Amino acid sequence: MRPSRALITGASSGIGECFARRLAAGGADVVLVARRADRLEALADDLRTLGVSVEVLAADLQREPGRCEVAERLTATEAPVDVLVNNAGFGTSGTFADLPVDRELEMVELNVVAVVQLTSAALGAMAAAGGGAIVNVASLAAFQPLAKSATYAASKAFVLSFTEAVAHESRGSGVWLQALCPGFTRTEFHDVNDFNASRLPGFVWQSAEQVVDTSLAALGSSKVVVVPGLVNRLAATSATLAPRGLVRRVASVAVRR
Numbered sequence: 001m002r003p004s005r006a007l008i009t010g011a012s013s014g015i016g017e018c019f020a021r022r023l024a025a026g027g028a029d030v031v032l033v034a035r036r037a038d039r040l041e042a043l044a045d046d047l048r049t050l051g052v053s054v055e056v057l058a059a060d061l062q063r064e065p066g067r068c069e070v071a072e073r074l075t076a077t078e079a080p081v082d083v084l085v086n087n088a089g090f091g092t093s094g095t096f097a098d099l100p101v102d103r104e105l106e107m108v109e110l111n112v113v114a115v116v117q118l119t120s121a122a123l124g125a126m127a128a129a130g131g132g133a134i135v136n137v138a139s140l141a142a143f144q145p146l147a148k149s150a151t152y153a154a155s156k157a158f159v160l161s162f163t164e165a166v167a168h169e170s171r172g173s174g175v176w177l178q179a180l181c182p183g184f185t186r187t188e189f190h191d192v193n194d195f196n197a198s199r200l201p202g203f204v205w206q207s208a209e210q211v212v213d214t215s216l217a218a219l220g221s222s223k224v225v226v227v228p229g230l231v232n233r234l235a236a237t238s239a240t241l242a243p244r245g246l247v248r249r250v251a252s253v254a255v256r257r
Contacts, residue, residue, distance in 0.1 A: 001133060001176070001220035003083040005053075007031040007074060009061060009118070010088030012039040015137065015185065018208040019085045020047065022216060029053040031081060033070055034088065035060050053079075061088050061114040062106045071121035082132040083219075084122040086115045086159075089137065091152035104151045111155035119166065123175055131174030133219050136163045140183040140232050143239040156181075160225065167224045178218060179225050182211040183232035206232075 010016035012034035024047040037058035044054040059066035089111045126132030142160040146153035167177035214228035
């Protein structure tokens with residue numbers, strides 16, 4: 001499909017920024033959403049040189065007012081959005097019992113509640129307009145429980161299951177849904193998450209560009225679950241087929257901090 005206007009959350013860096021750049025380069029107008037207004041404005045200035053319209057919407061999706069503001073933009077009939085990329089999210093590291101529960105709940109608000117609320121807003125508006133696409137960014141972590149990242153993996157498992165179910169419900173509506181499940185990607189995410197990236201071999205890593213290009217190539221197709229990279233697809237398949245107890249142990253060893 002050829003998007004005309006895309007709204008991207010978490011657009012100030014990483015995968016979200018790359019989605020914005022790729023979509024704008026393809027001629028789509030973009031609405032940039034994140035908390036950091038200064039970074040969004042800098043990105044907007046870059047994208048406007050491509051001759052597209054760029055809106056900046058600084059909003060904190062961990063909070064209901066921010067979510068409602070973005071949902072209202074998605075349902076606007078003037079300059080309607082036909083692609084939503086739900087990319088905003090974060091993770092934490094550590095034993096669940098030792099982590100501040102307030103931060104874990106903020107993660108659920110962003111990784112889960114925001115995805116549900118914005119998907120709902122976009123789905124109704126797009127169906128009424130005759131079509132569109134929603135990309136919900138999950139993770140390779142969605143395929144198995146992950147010790148030391150318990151809430152994060154569970155939140156992404158929700159995104160995966162939710163997106164698959166709504167995609168099935170939406171058949172015939174003209175709205176396509178995709179659950180994008182990247183593995184280890186070189187972005188600021190792992191810096192914020194205090195993850196020691198040097199422990200992992202280079203072949204397991206992908207760039208944000210590789211992830212986004214894989215997603216966009218599948219946009220508008222019948223492919224709902226998109227796992228970029230052969231290594232990641234093998235890992236996802238193994239997690240699905242192997243005994244659950246073994247999956248837990250292997251996953252915990254693989255990402256041990």
